[in-house]
Amino acid sequence: MVRLLRGEALTELGAEAEYKSPRSRCVLLLLSLPIAPLFIVSIVLGGYAIQPWDALAALSGGGRGEAALIVESIRLPRTLAAMLGGASLGVAGAILQALFRNPLADPYILGVSAGSSLFLALSILTGATLGLWTPTNPYSLYTAAFIGALVVVIVMIVLSGVVRTTTTILVAGIMFSYLAYAVTSILQVFADIEKLRAFTYWVMGSFSGARWSILGLGLPFLLIFLAAMVFLCKPLNALLLGEDYARSMGMNLNRARMLIVAAAALPVSIVTTIAGSVGFIGLSAPYLARQLTRTSNHFTIIPASALLGSTLATAADLISRLALKPIEIPITAVTALFGAPLVIYLLLRGRGVQV
């Protein structure tokens, strides 16, 4: 009884320790602020300038004419793809970094983009379809990219359920990437210039190709995955203490690994299908999230990575279409040009990298 009373008194005293730190809440709030303005700006600015009120009218379904058409069929899907795609990449990076306990892990480390590149190369450069799609199908490229990514995802999920050490997954992913790129490069050598150009453009990554026909299938999945992340925070936090500790607290390691790999790779395969491989966001968003929130708690890190990934991708997409208008520069070039100095600056100023 005395013990119980003492426990209750302590609960009162230390209540502030129990909940998310005020800093985490503040940072999450701050990080969510640029989302809405970026959304508007991304719809308004571009090769064809649209007045903000026309944009709003078009968004509310009341617009007419050229502006409304551009907003509905080009700007809105592109913006949504950048926002949700960026969020997915940020989150995928965060959870893979936690799984591999390595701040250099990025969403493509499992070989997802290598797999989709390989299948794209097969499709674009050789015209092969493997009987899975018809070359005349307007979505044949998307189908090829998605199937390529999915093959890798499935291999990786199965692998992560059976291997003994997590490093094996990491090494397998990297080796698989090398293999796929090897085959892809051989295909490229034999391809003619026109086809090569189409292929290269895809590989460089851009949200400019986002259309409703593809997004209608992909975006709901991305939303579901992002929402489901809340169930991964618990095992990810346990993994911060190490795999044996996580198991000693009742975590099923192989099952958790499979879930984490699936939760990272499936959304990335969707993003890769829509936009090619968009580099740097998956690496830098979790890093920035950790620096800004100063916590390792995934209940904070994951939403922060999603918000940062979303912001970075949308801003980079804007710059990629505005910087050298009317030519679009690859989005990875933009993210790296602006992001790399920022990360280096924070690294030099901060306390080093900790997952």
Add this chain to the structure above:
Amino acid sequence: MIEAVDLSAGYGGRPVIAGVNLSVRRGEFVAVIGPNAAGKTTLLKTLANLLKPLGGVVYISGTTTSRMAAREIARLVGSVLTEQPRPTQLTVFEVVSLGRYPYTNPMHTLTGRDRSEVWRALADAGITHLSSRRLSELSDGQRQKVMIARALAQEPRVLILDEPVTYLDPKARVEILLTVKRVARERGIAVIASLHEVELALRMADRLIVVSGGRVALYDSPEEFVALGGPIHLYGLDGESTFSPELMSVEFRPRIEGGPRLFIVAGGGSGSLVYRMLARLGYQFSTGVLHEGDIDYYVASLLGGVVITEQAFQPISPESVRRALEESRDCAAAIYTSPPIGPLNSANHILAETIAQQGIPLIVLGPAEVKGVVARARSLADLSKSIEMVLENSRAVEPLSAKR
């Protein structure tokens, strides 16, 4: 509470230890000792169900662990492992609340009961005041308390600790082990802890599990194990390292050949530190007359000194004094450590004066008044300088006396 029957444990199908039968009751603190690579960690991981047993059964509260889900086991067994958690930015409260893992829902929502268990664990480990600090800011000792509190938050019936105090300073070691013992008694938890610090294990454990050569032996008391010469056999302490059953400690006996020999007149504990200093500096020594059972007697014998003894509680006999004088004849110098003098050892004072009369330079450490003193040392540091000086002088004088 936890019981192993004919357990064999190892990696990749190859057993490291086999034929383990043991049981640990509620509130008991059992230490696992044994040389490096004997299989202590393998045994503990198997008991904690982090490794599948290669054979045999582990029962916890009467149920086989192989029939239980990971979550069920985690509600019964808490572990503190050798794996050092990386310095994450999680707070102490967050880490300890991870101990509620087997109880909480998939979103890790802490109920009122979860919270009070976390606070109870923090209080039991004595780290309530650290609850909002980050793990990366803590000292090694504090971090280990956090890991213990986290295990306690699992409300375990069995606590498995793998070298829980290895990297800690002596105070933190004792503090952590005493905390674990107290909490285990209060909560009725069975504790199995491997300890590299054999002296600590012998002083702390209720019982011992001794692992060596792929086998496990159980001792109902550490003292029984010591009395049977256990530590000497277990760790092979029969060369430069030795084990003293009386002091219950591991000792180091430097091998010294040649060089000057010193004679020490000591007793009642006044010589212990002198012997240790001489052994460390590489001097051979003889000492006497010491009563058997005197602490000086044990320390001098352990360090390999020649000891002239008298039976305990008997006055020092003329025969013993004669033997001591004979032994002192070969010595380059003598030291009188100002032992407490009473009816049973008053002969030692006379012995010192006689040695001085025979021309052996006598150094006195401490306040005693002795006739024929050539040097006096107030501290042990002083003493080592005096010894050097006296030995140098006697070397310089020797050729002269030879001529005479």
